[in-house]
Amino acid sequence: MSAPLLEIEDLTVQYRTNQGMLTAVSGASFTIERGEFFGLAGESGSGKSTLAKAIIGGLDDNGEVTSGTLRYRGEEIQDLAETELNERLRWKEISWIPQSSMNSLDPLQRVSEQAAEIGRTHTDLSDEAIREKLKEMFDVVGLQQSRIDDYPHQFSGGMQQRAIIALALFLEPSLVIADEPTTALDVIMQDQIFKYLDRTKTSTDTSLLLITHDISVIFESCDSVAIMHASQVTERGSAQAVHDNPRHPYAFMFKEAFPDIREPKRELEVIDGYPPELMGDVDICSFADRCPWAVDECRQSAPSLDPVGDDDATHAAACVRADEAYELYEAEGTDPDGTGRTIAPEEDD
Amino acid sequence: MSSLKRYFAVRSAQTVVMLFLVLTALFVLFRSMPGDFTTQMAAAGANEAALARIREQWGLNEPLYVQYFEYIKNLLRGDLGQSPVYRVDVWEFVKLRMFNTFILVAPAMTFTYLFGSVVGTIAGSKRGGLLERIGIVPVITTGSFPAFFTSIVLIVVFADWFNLFPTSGMLSATSATGLEWWEPYLSWDFAHHYVLPFTAVFLRYLFIPSLIMRTSVVEVMGQDHTEYHRLTGISPTKRLRHVAKHASLPVITIYPVSLARALGGVVLIETVFNWPGIGFTLVEAVLGRDYPVVQFVFFIVATFVILSNFVVDLVYGVIDPRIRIDD
Amino acid sequence: MASADDTTDSTIDRRSVLRALGAASAAGLAGCSGSGGGGGGGGGGDLGERVSSLQMEYWSDYGGFTTTQEQMAPIIRQGVEQHLGVGMEVVPKGISSQLGELANDQNRANNISFTWWVPAADRLDPQELLNNMRIDWAGAGGQSNYSNYADCEYTQLLQDQTTAETSEKRTQGMYETIAYMADDCAIGNLCPVANIGAWRTDRVEMGGIGNGGIARSNAEWAFKSELTEGDEMVVAINPIATETSNWLTHSASMPEAMWQHMISSPVHKYNEDFEIVELLGSVDVVDAQEVVVELFDDAQFTNGDPVTGEDVKFTFEQIKRGGEAGAYPGAAPVPYDSIEADGKTCRFTFTEPYIPFVNTTLMRWGVVHKQSFEEAGAVQDPGGAQFETPIVTSGPLQVTSLDRGQRVVTEPVDTHPTYSASQPIIFEAFRNEETIITALEAGEVDIAPEISPPNAKRVNEEVDNAKAEFAGTHTSYNLQYVCHTAPCKFPEFRKAVAAVVNRQKLIDVAMNGQVEPDMYPTYISHNHPLYPPEDMLYKQADDPTGSPDKGVSLLEDAGWGFDGDGNLHYPPDADLEPLWPQGEAPSADDFPCMEDLG
Ligand SMILES: Nc1ncnc2c1ncn2[C@@H]1O[C@H](COP(=O)(O)OP(=O)(O)O)[C@@H](O)[C@H]1O
Ligand code: SF4
C-alpha cells in the first residue's frame, strides 16, 4: 500500500515574539488519506491556520517548525526550500483557500491574469488552456464564465471567495486546504460549495483539509476530524467515532457547544475562559485551566495522544482521564465539584 | 465614454477655477507685502522723480482692484507683462531659468524616485540581510542635512580636493556662443557641471521616496494578497514586482508634488552651485517685489502641481483598476 | 570706581554711577546697589512719562550686509540699554518692507532704522542722500524721507546749495546743509561702509583699490589690474548686471556702475582716490547755468566711431526721455535749458543755477552711441530696447557676449583715450558669496569684489594665494532716527543715543577693525570728498568707544530724568504727540515752508 497523502507527526510550530517563543502547534499528529475529507476544528487561536500554513511552507517570517515531521506521499517536506516548495508542492499538489479570501486576490490583477501567472508557473499549459480551466471552475463555483477578466473589486465579497475557490481548484490539486472557507459565505452558498467538493471527491482523488471552528460542519461533511485546543490535538479519529464517542473533555464540550441536527433540543455547552497562549515548550494539558476534571497529573506532562475506543483505529485522545471523563460529564454535567461556576456565554469568531 | 468625457469636463472646469483662484491669491498676496518694486530701487539710489514716474507708469498708484483687472485683462490677451526691475518681458526673463531648473530637477528627482523606490523596496521587504536593514540609514542621514551643507561637502570633496568637477556654474564661459539655445545642454561641459548639483538633489531628496516606499512595502508585505501570491508558488521576483506595484502608489502620488516642491526648493542647491535656475531669481524677485515675475513663476508652479495631480489621477487609473473611470 | 573713559563692560550699573557723578552726589553710589532712593534726577515729582522700549529695525535680507548689521545691532542695543535706561528691541525686516513702510508712514512702532547705504559712485555727491531728509518727502507720500525728518530750514539750505552760483559756493552750501543736520543730529553715523574685495595674488597684479576699494562702484581696478597668469580675468559678481543689455534701466548701484563706468565711460568721474579724472573730455563750468564739455580728439566708441558732441547731447536727452518714460530709475530731473552739440563740443545750459550737474548727472552716466541707440529703438521705447553683442559702448571694455543670469564677457579695446584694460574680463554671475570664495580658492575666480567682512577674514586666513582688502567708503552705517515720533523727535534724545554707542567695538566685531569710526552725524562718511571740515560739525561722542556721560547729561540738561530703577523718563512737560497724524504729511500750519513745497 502506498504512503498516505499527508502524515503529520509530532509537529511543533513556534513563533518568535518579543515575549519569547510562542508555541502555536505542539506535538500534533494526524494523517490524511487520498480522497479523504479531513476536518480540523478548534476555537480561534488554537493553531489551525498555523498548522495549515506549515503544510505548504507558508508560515509567517517569525514562524518555524521546531520539531516533528510532515510527510507528503511519504516524503518529508518540512525542510524543503522555498524554491522547491514553489516548484513541486504549491498549487501543483496542494492548493490553499485562505481564511481571509476577501482580501487575498490582488486588486491590481484581473482574476484571469492571476490564474495565468499561477498556471504558467506550475504547468506547461497554454494561456488559452488555463483560461478554459478557469472558466470551467467559475462555472462550478457559480460565477459567470465571462467574468474571469474582471478585477476583484468588481466582485462582491462572496463572489471573490468563490473566485478564490475556483483558483484553488482549477489546477486539480491533490490536496485542497480550506481555511475557514465559509466564513463570509451565506448558508446556501456553503451548501453549494460543499456539494461541489463532494462531487469532486467522488470523481477525482482530491483530498480536503477543511479548517473551521464550527465542528458541526465537519460532522456533516468530513470523513475524519481532529480537534485542537491551544496548540494541542486533543482528539482525532473518524468523524463518526468522534461524534458518537468523544473522549476528551474539550472535544465533547466543544462539540456540545454547537447545535446538532441530530439532537435539536439539546442545550448548548459553553466553555469558560479562553485558550491560553503558550510560551516555550508545552508540557501540560493546555486545557487544564478550563477543564472541570483537571487533576494534578494533567499539569505534570503533556498527555500523549493515545488510542481510545475500539470503534476506529485512528481514534485517539490526549487526556489522562480519557476513560472516565465523558461518563462523569454525562452524570454530573460540567460542575463536578458543585462549586456553582457560572457558565458565561462565549462568542467565537 | 460619455462619463469619461464628463470627468474630463468637470476636472478641466475645476482646474480653470482653481488656477484662477491661485492667480488671484498670488496677486493679493504679493501686493499686500509692504513696499513695491521701486522701494529697493530707491534704496539703491534711484532718483525719486524717476521712481514717481515708474510708479505712475506701472499703475501702482491705482486702487488694487483696478490693477487686478488690468493684470487679468493683459493675461487674457496673453501678455505676461515685463519685469519692472529688469525691463525684460517676463517670459523672456524666466524661460531659460525655468528650463535650467527643470533640466536639473526633473531628471534628478525622477532618478531619485526610481532609485529610492528600489532602496525602499529592498529595505521594506527585509529578506534578512544586513544591507536591507541598515541600507536606509545613510539615505536618511544625507537627507537630514540641509541642502547647502550637502552641496558644500560635495564641492569641497569632489571639486576642491579631487578636482574632478568645477565648483559651480552650468557652462564654462568659453563654451558655446552662437549655437542653438539647446546645444550647450548636450555638451560635455554641461555634463561636467551637471554631476554635482544632480548628486546634491539626489542625496537631498532620496530619503523621501525611500522612506515612503519602505513603509508602503512593509504594509503591502503584510497584506493578504501578498501572502496569497507567495503561497500560490509564483517566483519571488514576480511576487516582489506585485508588491512594488502596490507599494508604488503612494510614491506616485507624492512624486509630482515633490517635484514641484523641489523646483522651488532647490534654491539653496542652485545658490551654492551657482546654477542659473529660477530659484535664486525668484527669491530676488520676491525681495525686490518684482510682481510680474513672481506671480508668473508661482503661477506656473501651481499649474504644474494642479496639472500633474491630474496626470497622476490618470496614471493611477492605469495602475489601479479600482479607481479607473468607468467607461 | 569706574571712570568716564572706562570702556569695558563693567558689571556694575555704570549709568547710575555716572549719573551720580553728574549730580555731584555721593548718594548716587548707594543707588547702584539697588536702594533706588536718592539717585534719581531730582526726585519723582519732576519725572514725566517713562520712555518705553525702543524698536530698532535692520535689513534682514541683504546677504553679507545683514550679517554685519546683526553683529553690530547687539552692541548698539547694549549701549542704549546700559547707559540710557531704555530698553531696545532689535527687529529684522526685509529692506523693501522696511523702507516701504517708512516711506508711507505706515510703521510707527519703529524708532530707529539701522541702515547703511551702498557706496554708489554717484553718491560721491551727497545730493541724493541728503534729499532723503527733505521735508517735502516726509510723511505718507511714498517718498524716500525714511527718517520723516521735517525741518524747513534744512530743506531751504539743501535747495539753496543746489542752485548756488559757483562751485565754491555750492560746496560751502553743502557743508552748511550737512552741518545744520549734524547740529540737529538728525541722523546718527556709526562707521563707513567698507568696500571689501579679494583677489588671487598669484594670478593678478592688483591696482586701483584706493579709497574706492574692490567694488564695481570703483571702476578703476578693472583697468589698473593685470593678470599675471591665464588669459581672461574672471570677476565674480551677482547676477543682476547680467540680466539686461539695456544697462540704463539698472537701478542697483554696483551693476549700474559696472555698465556705466567699466563698459561705458562718462565724460569725467572720480578715481579710486576720489580725485576727478577726465575720461572722454574736459569739463568747463562756465557759470552756474552753463557747462561745456570738450571731448578729446581720440575719444572713440568700441567700434572706432569718434565720440562726438552729438553723442553726448543724445546721451543726456535719452536719459531725460528714459526718466520721463519711467524706464531709467536713476534719471534725476535736471533743469536743462538747452543742450547744444557742435563737433567735439557739447554745451549744457540750465534754467536756474545747477552746479551739482557736473558731479552728479554728468559723472553718473556713460556716454552712449547715438546710432546704436536709435537702431535699437531706444528712442521710442527706452525701457524695451535690447542691444546686440558686440555692444558699442564708450568704455575700455566691449561686451562680446551676454548670457542672462550667467555672465557678461568683455574684451579690451584700445579706443578709449584714457584707460585700457590689460585682458578680457569675464563678469561671472554667482548667487552666493560662499560659492565665490570656494571658486576663488579653486582658481576659477580671479577677483571677488563686494564681499562681506567674515568672508574677507576667511580669505585672509584660509585661502592660500588670495588676499582681501578693506576700503572705508564715502557712505556709512547709520542710525536713522524716526524723527516725527517720540522719543526720537527730541534732538537731545537722538544725540544721547549717538553719544553712547561704542563705535570702536562695532568696528572690531563686525569690520575686522579695518575702518575708522564716524564721529560726526553727517549721513555720509568721513571719507566722502565733500565731507565738511570737522570744526563745522557737532560731534556725536568724544571717544570712539562712546561717551555715556555726555549722553546722560544731554538728557538731564533737557529735563529728562531717571527713576529709582534707572529707567529713563521724559521731561514732565514733554509733548509726546507725533508731529503729524499717521498717514499724512507735515502740515503747512506747523511747517510753513510746506506751503511752497507742496
Ligand atoms: N505570525 C505570528 N506571530 C506570533 N504569533 C502568531 C502568529 N500567527 C499566529 N500566532 C499565534 O499563534 C496562535 C495560533 O494562531 P492561528 O494558527 O492563527 O490559530 P487559528 O487559525 O486556530 O485561529 C495564536 O495564539 C496566534 O496569536
Ligand atoms: S482531564 Fe486533564 S488531561 Fe484531560 S482534558 Fe482535562 S485537564 Fe486535560
Ligand SMILES: [Mg+2]
Ligand atoms: Mg485561523
